[in-house]
Amino acid sequence: MLQWQSRTIVRISLGALALLAGGAGIAQDYPHPNYAEDVAGIFQDKCQICHQPNSVAPMALLTYEEVQPWIPLIRMRVSAREMPPWHLNPVIGIQDYKNDLSLTERQRQTILDWVDSGAPAGPDAALPAVRSFPDPNRWQLGDVYGREPDLIVRSAPFDLAAATQDKWFRPTVDTGLTEDRWVQGMEVRPSYPLGRRAVHHVLLYQLQDRAGEPGSEETGQSAALQDQPFMEWAIGKVGDIFPAGTGKLLKAGARIGWDLHLHAIGQEIKGDTVELGVWLYPRNTQPRHPTVLRSLSALGEGGIDIRPNETAMLQQFHVVEAPARLENFQPHLHRVGKGMSLEVIYPDGRRELLSYVDNFQWQWNNNYIYADDAAPLIPAGSTLVVTAWYDNTDNNPDAPDPRQWVGYGERAVDEMGHAWVNFTYLEQDEFDRLWAERQARKAAGATD
Numbered sequence: 413m414l415q416w417q418s419r420t421i422v423r424i425s426l427g428a429l430a431l432l433a434g435g436a437g438i439a440q441d442y443p444h445p446n447y448a449e450d451v452a453g454i455f456q457d458k459c460q461i462c463h464q465p466n467s468v469a470p471m472a473l474l475t476y477e478e479v480q481p482w483i484p485l486i487r488m489r490v491s492a493r494e495m496p497p498w499h500l501n502p503v504i505g506i507q508d509y510k511n512d513l514s515l516t517e518r519q520r521q522t523i524l525d526w527v528d529s530g531a532p533a534g535p536d537a538a539l540p541a542v543r544s545f546p547d548p549n550r551w552q553l554g555d556v557y558g559r560e561p562d563l564i565v566r567s568a569p570f571d572l573a574a575a576t577q578d579k580w581f582r583p584t585v586d587t588g589l590t591e592d593r594w595v596q597g598m599e600v601r602p603s604y605p606l607g608r609r610a611v612h613h614v615l616l617y618q619l620q621d622r623a624g625e626p627g628s629e630e631t632g633q634s635a636a637l638q639d640q641p642f643m644e645w646a647i648g649k650v651g652d653i654f655p656a657g658t659g660k661l662l663k664a665g666a667r668i669g670w671d672l673h674l675h676a677i678g679q680e681i682k683g684d685t686v687e688l689g690v691w692l693y694p695r696n697t698q699p700r701h702p703t704v705l706r707s708l709s710a711l712g713e714g715g716i717d718i719r720p721n722e723t724a725m726l727q728q729f730h731v732v733e734a735p736a737r738l739e740n741f742q743p744h745l746h747r748v749g750k751g752m753s754l755e756v757i758y759p760d761g762r763r764e765l766l767s768y769v770d771n772f773q774w775q776w777n778n779n780y781i782y783a784d785d786a787a788p789l790i791p792a793g794s795t796l797v798v799t800a801w802y803d804n805t806d807n808n809p810d811a812p813d814p815r816q817w818v819g820y821g822e823r824a825v826d827e828m829g830h831a832w833v834n835f836t837y838l839e840q841d842e843f844d845r846l847w848a849e850r851q852a853r854k855a856a857g858a859t860d
């Protein structure tokens with residue numbers, strides 16, 4: 413009751429302020445948001461999966477008491493669109509993603525409005541029921557496939573000091589597969605709880621003979637080049653679910669090359685691992701379309717060459733030789749990186765901006781997974797354009813030292829510039845059918 417009264421007082425005092433400021437016409441009789449009725453539910457839906465004990469975030473946001481000390485920072489991070497970690501431009505480009513973490517504009521405004529009106533607690537009785545979260549140790553894609561993974565490949569164990577620079581760990585591990593099998597889905601699961609906080613991102617290479625594999629001509633991979641990116645995982649990502657009829661081929665005797673990027677967490681780690689869980693198609697089932705993970709670079713022949721106190725833009729063009737559907741967009745830049753876009757120039761010259769990360773945060777290697785109805789269909793002969801923006805000036809608080817030249821390299825103080833994209837190659841007739849369906853849906857939508 414007490415809290416409800418305080419909410420009323422906040423409303424009246426703001427109304428009075430508006431009157432004093434000559435704010436006639438500003439309707440002040442709507443209630444300002446309060447935690448219990450308006451904000452707790454948003455935090456449950458959009459924050460708590462990470463902001464709970466032993467999850468990836470540094471603090472829990474489960475109760476009003478836990479939220480309180482963070483209110484100013486919550487305002488800053490939400491207002492800057494840094495939290496939740498979803499750094500796509502909210503207007504330009506495709507907005508339908510399977511793993512969307514973003515706040516709706518209304519939710520965002522509610523949080524900002526709530527903080528600006530004194531962050532009132534609201535009536536306890538209106539608090540939503542505590543949300544329960546799934547056991548952090550279970551395989552999350554088990555819910556999708558109705559069973560545990562068919563194959564689990566575990567990295568070799570790693571140690572990490574409590575305080576140290578970034579470390580990389582690159583063991584190679586046998587899959588134990590004795591026959592060729594097609595992959596339907598996969599999940600990466602760092603050990604719990606410490607590994608989950610220390611493993612920043614994971615790149616998995618598939619080491620196998622590629623001779624005669626579908627899609628191998630398009631990617632320009634020769635049979636001799638045996639390791640190919642298999643999967644990229646980063647904080648926030650669970651795994652890959654390949655749409656029906658698509659998947660990746662793991663061959664008998666295949667090995668997995670792990671590339672773990674580790675951050676010290678202030679606590680010593682000993683003997684932790686990362687697991688790859690793989691769901692397989694039934695034996696002798698071959699999906700019609702292979703999915704191939706490609707790295708699309710923004711770099712030209714000059715590589716990365718950013719002078720002190722300068723901004724830079726790099727752009728590269730990639731011709732797509734066979735009809736394909738793009739399943740995701742995952743920009744990879746480091747601390748000087750500020751943004752990346754993916755555009756297509758269709759064979760008729762029409763251009764379309766597909767995805768635009770304009771607020772890149774170097775700690776977050778987000779993977780933006782297109783919803784099935786939105787996944788870009790790319791006709792053969794199209795050109796994909798990858799553009800990367802960098803800021804090596806004092807305007808970029810993440811730049812390690814704007815007085816220094818920045819070039820290509822693996823450490824976070826060096827730079828990179830590419831996007832990871834899963835390509836599903838389609839036969840021409842199926843592509844044409846999907847394209848026609850998409851056009852029809854668009855036309856129907858336009859007349860609604």
Ligand code: HEC
Binds near residue numbers: 463497515647
């Ligand atoms: C996918 C996981 C994830 C989600 C979802 C998420 N956060 Fe975070 N949050 C993190 C991690 C990890 C950090 C620490 C690293 C960083 O600052 O980026 C963090 C940091 C923060 C910080 C800064 C803490 C500091 O010490 O500077 C605030 C404030 C915050 N989050 C608020 C929120 C709010 C509010 C939401 C929901 C609207 C949210 N976060 C959703 C993972 C998440």
